[in-house]
Amino acid sequence: MVPSDGGPFVFVADLAAPVLADEDYHHLAKARRLRSGDPLVLGDGVGRWVAARFANQQPELAGDVVFQPRPTLAIAVGFALVKGSKPELAVQKLTELGVDQIRPFVAARSVVRWDGARSATGQARLERVAREAAMQSRRPWLPEICPVASFGEVSGQPGACRADRCGGPPSLAFPLILTGPEGGWDSDELAADVPVIGLSEGVLRAETAAIAAGVVLAAMRAGLVLPAG
């Protein structure tokens, strides 16, 4: 975790020769009202960060680069694409929770399809959401946002499990939880040969199920809760 007392946390492409992206520079100068010499922390999104001082668009380095390795056990959530801004909300919350990999997929009952150019712009939008959320929650590692895939592709990944009402305890033995669309899983998805885990009693909205999956995996990885039974 990037320490909270060093000023705003901002990603740059190159820690050795840092240049703030236009939107980050304007945010810091206008909304956050940073002045020359004010502290900030620069990160590269892949585990490294360094203390710096604000100075126009090229901050001055003010310390040594620190590296925080990725957690040994990666946790991941795959969610069925749904309408509107719900995928963004899920990605924002999963990033804050420290989920390492996010795998959007098209379920049989996904109302939304992302194909061709739409898939690329959708993925780029989710990556922007993740970048903002990681800066705000001071996460030195950006989550990996995978390209949109099919249910067959995500359920074929090692460690995948499917979330459903009737499921058993979640476990870090299955650290990729797949959550379904509003309309529920279809018969082929129900028949897929992956473990089924539960997240709560009752039905959750699609984006809530994705967030709940991230919460449960993060709490297990932090050693705060264990699978029941």
Add this chain to the structure above:
Amino acid sequence: MVPSDGGPFVFVADLAAPVLADEDYHHLAKARRLRSGDPLVLGDGVGRWVAARFANQQPELAGDVVFQPRPTLAIAVGFALVKGSKPELAVQKLTELGVDQIRPFVAARSVVRWDGARSATGQARLERVAREAAMQSRRPWLPEICPVASFGEVSGQPGACRADRCGGPPSLAFPLILTGPEGGWDSDELAADVPVIGLSEGVLRAETAAIAAGVVLAAMRAGLVLPAG
């Protein structure tokens, strides 16, 4: 849980002589396009529901009233008031998760204050959000939205605990989790004589911490996870 195959789930004031609220009637007739005779399920928000058929604003009963008792163990989340629509998002998700009681409070570092008339309208708004979320997630019990209180009042409730980064495992022995504002807890709140529990590694936004508290309590109550250690 209200069965999912009986048509839309709608709350009415009196199950014996049901009258749909204007907004619900218009939603069903216009957005959902229900016609006379289409099935729906009516609930009273305190555990009872009944099958019915759509017919203008006064549905016809089509079955016997079913009662689902409240879960024996109530789970509750208290969150520090924050700006914008974040309290609504927290209430929506906590309702879907089946949290029984929601206690907004003013922390020392809450940027927002709700006092006098603002407190009443704020509470009414959160109640509307809870009602919609309970209908959509087919929950026969509405959560109780408590009036805005002070940290001293909520932390003095039986079973209260405070969520913080350094906290230990959450537990159903402390089924009221209090989550703090963006700026963190102040020294008096840190010194309060309540257990401290953790929800994840790292810092969560205020509304994310509230949702995470609901997820962890709901998963424990469903028997899916246990406190570690």
